[in-house]
Amino acid sequence: MESLTTVVVAALGVLGAVSVSELTKKATSDAYDSLKKLLAKKADPLNPLLVAIQSLERSPNSAARIAVLDEEASAPTSLIDQEVLGAIQNLQTVLRTQAGTSTVSNLAIGTNIAQASNGATASVVNADKEK
Secondary structure (H helix, E strand, C coil): CCCHHHHHHHHHHHHHCCCCCHHHHHHHHHHHHHHHHHHHHHCCCCCHHHHHHHHHHHCCCCHHHHHHHHHHHHCCCCCCCHHHHHHHHHHHHHHHHHHCCCCCCCCCCCCCCCCCCCCCCCCCCCCCCCC
């Protein structure tokens, strides 16, 4: 099963995408909202995990905010229990079903990262490299 961070990042990507159908956005939104409501039911609004999710929603492409969510989700005091794991798995299933693939996302954070898929190639060009 994917981590909370991975499915949240993937869901926010789907919800913010222009080329995604309204049906896909609705299914993703329903599963994502269900996960958030479950987490909110388990803690006060200032819980660090909830704050990290809200922060990432405001800036879904922020590597720093993704890292904070990952850290909070991994904390010993995290809200993640069997019920939350079920909601994460439900969101993951929705994302996989809507994407028609078994991969939720391919997330890379850092510098000098190149990614390619479907037989394509990718390379890193470092403009700052000394000549």
